Every structure is written in C-alpha cells, then in structure tokens.
Amino acid sequence: MPILLTASTVHLPNLISDLGLILVTAAIAVLIFRILKQPLVLGYLVAGFLAGSEFDFFPTVKDMNSVKVWAEIGVIFLLFSLGLEFSFKKLMKVGGTASITALTQIITMVALGYFVGQMMDWGKMNSLFLGVILSISSTTIILKTFDELGVKTQKFAGNVIGALIVQDILAILMMVLLSTVAVSQQFSGTELFQSVLKLIFFLTIWFVAGIFFIPTLLKKAKHLLTDEMLLIVSLALCLLMVLFAANVGFSPALGAFIMGSIIAETTQAEHIEHLVKPVKDLFGAVFFVSVGMLIDPEMLMKYAFPVGILTLVVILGQSLSSTIGALLSGQPLKQSIQTGMSLSQIGEFSFIIATLGMTLNVTSDFLYPIVVAVSAITTFTTPFMVKFSTPLSVFLEKKLPRRWVKRIERYSANTEAIKSVSTWQIVLRAYLTQVIIHSIIIVAIILLSSKYILPLVSASRFGNATAALITVVILSPFLWALSLRRVAVEQVQELMKVRKYQGPIIVLVFFRIALSLFYMGFVLNEFFSPVIAFIALVIGIVLYILFPKKLHAFYNKIESHFIKNFNDREITKQSKRQNVLSPWDGHMADFVIATASNLAGKTLDELKIREQFGINIASIKRGEITINIPIRTERLFPGDEINIIGTDEQVKLFKNYLDKNEIDAPETLVKEDIILQQLELKNRVCIGKSIRDSQIREKTHGIIVGIERNGKRILNPESHWILESDDILWIAGDRKKINEFLKG
Numbered sequence: 108m109p110i111l112l113t114a115s116t117v118h119l120p121n122l123i124s125d126l127g128l129i130l131v132t133a134a135i136a137v138l139i140f141r142i143l144k145q146p147l148v149l150g151y152l153v154a155g156f157l158a159g160s161e162f163d164f165f166p167t168v169k170d171m172n173s174v175k176v177w178a179e180i181g182v183i184f185l186l187f188s189l190g191l192e193f194s195f196k197k198l199m200k201v202g203g204t205a206s207i208t209a210l211t212q213i214i215t216m217v218a219l220g221y222f223v224g225q226m227m228d229w230g231k232m233n234s235l236f237l238g239v240i241l242s243i244s245s246t247t248i249i250l251k252t253f254d255e256l257g258v259k260t261q262k263f264a265g266n267v268i269g270a271l272i273v274q275d276i277l278a279i280l281m282m283v284l285l286s287t288v289a290v291s292q293q294f295s296g297t298e299l300f301q302s303v304l305k306l307i308f309f310l311t312i313w314f315v316a317g318i319f320f321i322p323t324l325l326k327k328a329k330h331l332l333t334d335e336m337l338l339i340v341s342l343a344l345c346l347l348m349v350l351f352a353a354n355v356g357f358s359p360a361l362g363a364f365i366m367g368s369i370i371a372e373t374t375q376a377e378h379i380e381h382l383v384k385p386v387k388d389l390f391g392a393v394f395f396v397s398v399g400m401l402i403d404p405e406m407l408m409k410y411a412f413p414v415g416i417l418t419l420v421v422i423l424g425q426s427l428s429s430t431i432g433a434l435l436s437g438q439p440l441k442q443s444i445q446t447g448m449s450l451s452q453i454g455e456f457s458f459i460i461a462t463l464g465m466t467l468n469v470t471s472d473f474l475y476p477i478v479v480a481v482s483a484i485t486t487f488t489t490p491f492m493v494k495f496s497t498p499l500s501v502f503l504e505k506k507l508p509r510r511w512v513k514r515i516e517r518y519s520a521n522t523e524a525i526k527s528v529s530t531w532q533i534v535l536r537a538y539l540t541q542v543i544i545h546s547i548i549i550v551a552i553i554l555l556s557s558k559y560i561l562p563l564v565s566a567s568r569f570g571n572a573t574a575a576l577i578t579v580v581i582l583s584p585f586l587w588a589l590s591l592r593r594v595a596v597e598q599v600q601e602l603m604k605v606r607k608y609q610g611p612i613i614v615l616v617f618f619r620i621a622l623s624l625f626y627m628g629f630v631l632n633e634f635f636s637p638v639i640a641f642i643a644l645v646i647g648i649v650l651y652i653l654f655p656k657k658l659h660a661f662y663n664k665i666e667s668h669f670i671k672n673f674n675d676r677e678i679t680k681q682s683k684r685q686n687v688l689s690p691w692d693g694h695m696a697d698f699v700i701a702t703a704s705n706l707a708g709k710t711l712d713e714l715k716i717r718e719q720f721g722i723n724i725a726s727i728k729r730g731e732i733t734i735n736i737p738i739r740t741e742r743l744f745p746g747d748e749i750n751i752i753g754t755d756e757q758v759k760l761f762k763n764y765l766d767k768n769e770i771d772a773p774e775t776l777v778k779e780d781i782i783l784q785q786l787e788l789k790n791r792v793c794i795g796k797s798i799r800d801s802q803i804r805e806k807t808h809g810i811i812v813g814i815e816r817n818g819k820r821i822l823n824p825e826s827h828w829i830l831e832s833d834d835i836l837w838i839a840g841d842r843k844k845i846n847e848f849l850k851g
C-alpha cells in the first residue's frame with residue numbers, strides 16, 4: 108500500500124532549507140549585480156546581508172552552525188581551486204620583479220595596518236590581524252577587472268599576476284604564523300622560527316611525495332577515469348591533504364592549496380580545474396554569503412570612521428607600496444604605477460584571515476564587518492583605479508623633474524641587463540638545494556620508519572635490526588645523493604681552476620659527507636646501542652664504497668621519474684600566459700592563426716604587418732618546427748603560432764586585426780626559446796653602419812627591437828638607422844647565437 112505524505116508529516120531539515128534560502132538569495136543578487144555590471148562577490152555579500160539575522164524583511168537562516176560548516180568547505184574548495192591555478196614553476200618564473208613588488212607591499216601594509224590598529228587602540232592581536240588582512244590584494248577581483256577592461260595582454264598585467272602568485276604563497280605562510288601567535292598569545296621569535304621550519308619541512312615532503320606519486324597515479328588510471336570519477340578522485344585527494352595538514356597542526360586551507368598546486372603540475376590539471384569549478388563556485392558562493400551574514404549595520408555605523416580610514420589606507424597604501432616595489436624591481440615608471448594601482452584592494456584572502464581570527468577567538472567582533480565593508484568599497488574602486496593608472500602615469504612623467512624620470516629609466520634598463528649569476532652563486536645554490544631537500548627527505552623517512560615500521564617488527568627477536576635494515580635500504584639512494592652526487596659539474600670544475608675557490612669547494616664536499624654520516628649514525632642509534640651502531644656504520648660506509656654505481660643508477664631512476672612528472676605538463680601542452688621580456692613598453696606576445704583565416708597562405712611581405720602596426724615578428728612555430736626571425740617571403744599557415752614584439756597599443760591593434768580576419772579568436776601562448784638581450788656598442792666594429800649593413804641579424808639570428816640613444820628610446824627601428832658608439836641595443840633572437848655574439 109503506498110504511503111501518502113501530507114504536510115503534517117514532512118519535516119525539512121534546517122540544513123536544506125537554509126542552503127535553499129542562501130542559494131535563492133545569492134541567485135537573485137548576482138543576477139542584479141550582473142545587470143549592473145558589478146563584481147559578483149559584492150552580490151554574494153549583499154545576499155548574505157539579506158539572509159542574515161540583521162535584516163528583518165527577508166526570510167532568515169535558522170541554523171548558523173550549519174552555514175559555518177558549509178562556509179569552511181567553501182574555503183577549502185576556494186583554496187584548492189586557487190592551487191590548481193597556481194604552479195610551482197610559475198613561482199620560479201615570476202622572478203624578482205613580482206617577488207620584490209609583493210614583498211615590499213606586504214611588509215609595508217602589515218606595518219601600516221598594525222600601526223593604524225594601535226593608533227585606534229584596538230590591541231596587539233587585532234592590530235596584527237588587521238595588518239595582515241590589509242596586505243593581501245584580491246586575485247578574484249583583479250582578474251575579473253582585467254577581463255572586463257580587456258587589459259590582460261598589456262605588460263603590467265603580467266607583473267600584477269606574478270605579484271598575486273607571490274602574495275598567495277605569503278598569505279598561506281602568514282596564516283600559519285598567525286595561528287602560532289594566536290595560540291601562544293605572544294610574539295615569540297623562537298616559536299615563529301620553529302613554525303617556519305615546520306612549514307618548510309612539511310611543504311617540501313608533501314610536494315616531493317605528491318609530484319612523485321600523484322601524476323603517475325592519474326596517468327596510469329587515465330583510461331579508467333570518467334569525468335565523474337576524475338572529479339571524485341581530485342576532491343578525495345584534496346580532502347586527504349586537508350586531513351594531513353590538520354593532523355600536523357596546520358590550517359585545512361593550507362592542505363587544500365598544496366594539493367591543488369601538486370595537481371596543477373599534472374597533464375590533467377586544466378581538465379580537473381574545469382571539473383572542480385562548479386563545485387568551487389557553489390561552495391564559494393556559500394562562503395561569501397556567510398561573510399555577508401556577519402554584516403551588522405549598527406556596528407558599521409558605529410565604526411564608520413575606522414572604515415573610512417582603513418579604506419584610504421588600503422587604496423593609498425597598497426598603490427604606493429606596490430608602485431615603489433615595482434620601481435625597486437626595475438620596472439619603468441608607467442608600468443610601476445599601473446601595477447600599484449591595480450593592487451589597491453582586499454578580498455577573499457582577507458575574509459579567510461579574518462575568519463581565522465574569529466575561529467581562534469583572538470580578534471574582536473567589530474573587526475570582521477569592518478573588513479567586509481572595506482573590501483566592498485575597494486572592490487567598487489578597483490576598475491576606476493586600473494583605468495586611471497595610465498593617464499596618471501603619463502601626467503607624472505610630464506610633471507616629475509626630468510632628471511628623476513631619466514634616473515628611473517636608466518635604473519630600469521640596467522636592472523633588466525643584470526640577469527647573469529656568478530659561477531660561485533650557481534654552485535652554492537646547487538649545493539644548498541641538494542643539502543636541504545635531501546636532508547628533509549632523510550629526516551622524514553627516519554620519522555616515518557620509527558613511527559610505522561618499527562612497531563610492526565618490534566615484537567620479533569630481531570625486530571630492531573630488521574627495522575634498521577629496512578630504513579637504511581630506503582635511505583641509501585638519498586644518503587648517496589647527499590654525500591657523493593656531483594652537482595653543478597661544469598661550474599665546480601671552473602672554480603677549481605681558481606685557487607681561492609678550491610678551499611671552499613672542498614669544505615662543501617666534506618660537509619655533505621659528514622652530514623650523511625651523521626644521519627646514518629642517527630638512524631642506527633635509534634634502533635641499536637651506540638657500539639653496534641658504530642660497527643654498522645663502518646659496514647655501511649664500506650658498502651657505499653663498493654656499490655656506488657648501483658646506488659647512482661637507482662637514485663637517477665628516482666630523480667628522472669620525479670623530473671618527468673614535474674615537467675610533463677609543460678612538455679605535453681604549453682602554458683597559456685603572457686611572456687614579458689622588454690624593459691620598455693614593448694613586450695612579447697603570441698597569437699595563433701585560426702583555421703579559417705584570411706591571412707593564411709600570404710607572405711609577410713604581402714601582409715606588411717610591420718608597416719601597418721610597427722611590430723616585429725620574432726618567430727613562427729609550425730607544429731614541431733620553429734622559424735626564428737622569419738624572412739619576408741615566409742608564409743603564414745593555419746595553426747601557426749606567431750611571436751610578435753610591440754607596445755601595448757600595437758599588440759592591441761594587431762589583436763583586433765586578427766579578430767577581423769579570423770573566425771576563431773587568437774590565444775595567448777608562451778615562447779621559451781626567444782630572449783631579449785641588452786648590448787652596448789662601445790668599441791664594436793658595427794659602429795657607423797646601418798642596422799642592415801651591421802650584419803647583426805645574420806650573426807645573432809635575431810632582430811634589433813629597440814635602441815636607446817642619449818636617453819631617448821626607439822622601438823622597432825628601421826633597417827637604415829645608423830648605429831652610434833653610445834647606443835644601447837636590445838636584440839631579440841636565439842639565446843645561443845646572441846650569447847656567442849656578445850662574447851665575440
């Protein structure tokens with residue numbers, strides 16, 4: 108007999124009704140904000156305010172505890188998705204420009220925020236959290252603004268995105284440090300140092316193990332994984348790392364971010380990012396709505412003055428500190444101002460850090476709604492700041508003293524030219540990397556062995572000996588690599604020819620051997636008495652001397668597997684990002700000739716791209732073939748990836764030109780084999796000759812894309828230009844050929 112459900116027998120849990128209310132309110136709010144062309148994050152905040160207890164004219168969420176759980180899940184998936192967009196190789200390639208910009212901004216804003224908090228008598232902990240909250244710009248808001256304004260192809264956008272990557276990493280680090288400070292309730296330098304070491308230790312282990320195993324797992328199971336299964340596996344890996352992070356005392360958000368960045372190195376990263384996006388959007392919406400629920404109008408009215416002050420601190424402080432950081436990193440005045448004014452807001456990370464303070468019960472109730480209000484205001488102002496940055500930079504270039512502008516230009520050009528690293532620095536960096544990474548791996552294996560292997564075999568008669576033997580076998584390739592593996596071979600050989608470097612090199616070698624012996628003795632002493640440990644140590648050394656080739660081969664196999672997984676994504680598919688090389692307004696950008704294009708089949712001479720737009724074509728990539736510095740008779744074919752050099756305006760005009768002639772829009776791509784190099788003409792034989800007669804193009808397989816003469820800059824000069832003795836040339840072309848020319 109069927110069961111009939113009546114209204115009196117149906118009970119809808121608060122969890123479901125609250126989630127329904129949140130999503131309905133969010134949907135209405137974001138539709139309105141989409142029509143108004145405003146950031147969706149603000150729509151979520153407004154939806155949260157309407158669904159919160161402070162607004163009586165709208166249905167209210169009944170169970171805030173459930174909403175907090177959803178919001179925590181939202182933070183986890185937000186950070187996981189952010190990790191998927193991040194790559195460790197990206198951090199290595201953003202270089203000094205982004206790092207100096209981000210560090211200058213964060214240090215300045217943390218100090219400024221702490222000072223303002225103290226001035227308003229908010230207490231040390233509130234002031235510290237305030238400083239960190241005000242120091243992190245919003246990746247979501249900036250990227251959305253760049254998309255809406257169409258400035259992603261401009262050079263300064265690359266600097267901003269690089270700075271955001273560094274900021275995100277530093278934000279994760281600051282969250283760990285804030286948790287430590289909150290627990291101890293004091294600024295202990297020793298505890299902070301221990302926290303940093305602990306963070307570095309676990310980050311290294313998670314990263315090395317993750318890159319070694321996870322890409323292989325996904326690759327082996329690729330033929331079995333449907334989209335549904337791949338999504339489940341990805342989220343399972345995310346939550347597994349969340350558990351690991353929580354168990355060792357870190358924020359769950361850190362674990363989610365780390366797993367996202369590990370998966371970002373796999374060949375399936377883009378596909379996983381696409382699958383995870385709806386999940387992230389859903390729970391992210393719940394998180395931002397929950398933030399809006401904490402808006403208290405009465406508290407905002409009470410703290411209207413601090414909100415106004417902090418808004419000015421964010422807009423002016425972020426802009427000035429980022430601009431100064433970009434200038435210090437060697438960026439020209441215009442791009443420094445554009446970078447600084449683009450970073451003048453706070454957003455999602457600020458909410459997360461404010462939530463951390465509330466969760467740990469170390470910040471006051473008024474801080475959270477103030478942060479939300481400041482974020483909302485600065486979100487509104489961001490598009491105007493980006494738009495206003497270009498005219499302001501032009502105005503300042505005209506109004507600042509000419510000698511200041513010239514010094515900035517010269518500093519920018521010289522900074523770009525100083526890219527070489529000394530041989531000793533290369534060797535020292537290689538040795539330090541070798542020691543740090545292998546030491547962390549060795550210590551981790553020892554700890555895991557003592558915790559898991561020893562208890563399994565300790566009941567047997569020779570349990571300790573068995574555990575020690577297993578541990579030494581596992582450690583053997585890493586101990587060999589730490590002590591005997593040669594690194595930076597060519598540079599070491601070069602330094603050994605110089606007498607003053609021979610002693611330090613020998614000291615480094617002996618230090619590595621001594622450290623390996625210490626680790627081996629430490630392991631054996633964990634399972635044996637000191638006497639037996641000494642005997643076993645001697646035996647171990649003899650075995651290392653007798654079987655170095657086998658250990659070498661075994662370690663190389665491990666290392667090759669790691670490197671293959673680490674580079675697999677780049678080998679199989681080029682990353683889509685803007686390539687910024689030029690010291691001036693000119694930069695490199697790449698476009699694809701679409702399948703249906705009016706340009707296909709025509710020669711460069713027929714198209715007259717240089718004559719129309721003033722740009723140079725540095726290379727054409729056609730399948731596996733790359734044509735560097737193509738000649739005028741070279742034709743363009745569908746699918747060709749062309750690398751151009753020009754200013755922001757020239758690149759924009761060329762993009763519009765492609766759009767008019769192509770059905771498919773071009774994609775921005777990467778070029779790794781073309782470099783831009785500075786060359787001073789003093790005492791060169793080409794002085795007094797035209798660019799064409801100088802044979803520089805033929806000798807370098809490159810083109811002259813810029814000349815600096817008496818403080819003036821000429822981008823993409825004509826071939827009839829006569830070269831003078833004080834000229835500084837900028838040559839784009841094949842790295843090897845240019846370096847050979849510079850040495851000649």
